[in-house]
Amino acid sequence: MPDVLETMFFAMAAESEQARAGDDALSVRVCFRGSPSGCFGLKTDRSTLSTLGAAFLGKLSEDEMTPAEVAQTACELANIVCGSVLSEAESDSGFDLDEPAIDPGAPDENGSAYSAFFELDTGGALEIHFRFAELEANPS
Amino acid sequence: MANESMEAGCRELSVLIVDDSPLMRSFIRRILTVSGVRTKDVLEAGDGQDALDLMDKSPVDLVLSDINMPRMNGSEMLKRMSATPSMRTIPVIVVSTDATRQRMDTMQQMGAQGYIRKPFQPEALRCEIERVLGV
Numbered sequence A: 001m002p003d004v005l006e007t008m009f010f011a012m013a014a015e016s017e018q019a020r021a022g023d024d025a026l027s028v029r030v031c032f033r034g035s036p037s038g039c040f041g042l043k044t045d046r047s048t049l050s051t052l053g054a055a056f057l058g059k060l061s062e063d064e065m066t067p068a069e070v071a072q073t074a075c076e077l078a079n080i081v082c083g084s085v086l087s088e089a090e091s092d093s094g095f096d097l098d099e100p101a102i103d104p105g106a107p108d109e110n111g112s113a114y115s116a117f118f119e120l121d122t123g124g125a126l127e128i129h130f131r132f133a134e135l136e137a138n139p140s
Numbered sequence B: 001m002a003n004e005s006m007e008a009g010c011r012e013l014s015v016l017i018v019d020d021s022p023l024m025r026s027f028i029r030r031i032l033t034v035s036g037v038r039t040k041d042v043l044e045a046g047d048g049q050d051a052l053d054l055m056d057k058s059p060v061d062l063v064l065s066d067i068n069m070p071r072m073n074g075s076e077m078l079k080r081m082s083a084t085p086s087m088r089t090i091p092v093i094v095v096s097t098d099a100t101r102q103r104m105d106t107m108q109q110m111g112a113q114g115y116i117r118k119p120f121q122p123e124a125l126r127c128e129i130e131r132v133l134g135v
């Protein structure tokens, strides 16, 4: 997880048991199909997403970030983090990721098989959560 | 140096970026510029079908494509490109979070000439473009 932030979003993350995203945080759900299948949740403060998104897009200031870009940053971050973790866990087998979606009901620390919490040097916190389950076959 | 060889040895390229995330398309477009890849046009498509429609109208020199996309994913796009004489020879570099061996092999068998795993450093994109285009 930290290398994703460092490589593409130019932020450093340190794992911290106490770190939690605040009340205005955005949650994203990304479901995945493979072995195992399940859903991933990423929760981050909006202000943190503005900072990360501005760095990702090469904007001079986070004030230039539109609400749509903040949401897209959350989705892309979730997509990359989820894909990186699964690539390491399933180094041979391959998986499919659904389109990331902003979803307040995305997996959180209640009932997740795996959770991790990070503090960012840009300020704010980031949570990741994995739930494993058999999903219905992808309709597409 | 790699940067010089890219600029000296490579004509200006028409590049097509295929990704369902507008944010990722903007990121890749910016990385192409800052890493010194000389481009004539940078086109964008949000899924495989849009990409095929675009290539049908205006031929491109290189495609950088995501795999997971709604409507038509990257695998299906590669399959259709292989079946279309005017698109068969266009080099495709896959840009994906999926770095599993199976996926990389499958995409290669389907015709992808390069593969970049997200997250990636800007230099990694340029190096892979140089490798695939042989410059």
Ligand SMILES: [Mg+2]
Residues within 6 Å of the ligand: B019, B020, B021, B066, B067, B068, B069
């Ligand atoms: Mg995608």
